[in-house]
Amino acid sequence: GENVEQHPSTLSVQEGDSAVIKCTYSDSASNYFPWYKQELGKRPQLIIDIRSNVGEKKDQRIAVTLNKTAKHFSLHITETQPEDSAVYFCAAKRGPQVGGGGADGLTFGKGTHLIIQP
């Protein structure tokens, strides 16, 4: 099955600096890669996602890059703010499986605790 590795486990940056979180995946059939932010006691919230036919996607201060050959993808947050402090999870989803009806679950990385220092 799919295995997603995520680094670092904890990242502390000064407010206003950039943060980068990296993930690798093992299954070359994976074709969809979302990033979720989870604050303490809250649900995971989708912040950005990318499909395997795209190399980069940006949404204001957040960007994701994907290297299919190397099987790794990264989250970039610029101009970090205190409200960016949370746990961030990367995830990967396989392409459609026989009998799956087009649906498949996500395999998550172990998470990165991002701390923004004021």
Next chain:
Amino acid sequence: DTEVTQTPKHLVMGMTNKKSLKCEQHMGHRAMYWYKQKAKKPPELMFVYSYEKLSINESVPSRFSPECPNSSLLNLHLHALQPEDSALYLCASSVEIAGYQETQYFGPGTRLLVL
């Protein structure tokens, strides 16, 4: 309605009890999911329903029994649970894009404590 809702928010049950978790969405999504999340860990997939049919069971013990009565509702029936089953149970639903169920939206979860 653009949210996935879950009830109850919290649940405490004994090992001999039977209880059910409920998940609802009115976004017209045709795939729904159950995940389990232990403290300081990522969510782990349990079940996937696609068009109201169980399509994936990640080798979950039979003391967890999912049910999808209609396209908006997903239940998880619990029976004879163990203390190690204490966790946050998250429901998600996904929107179909070009024939594939992709972007998954999570409910707030039910925090379960088994005594």
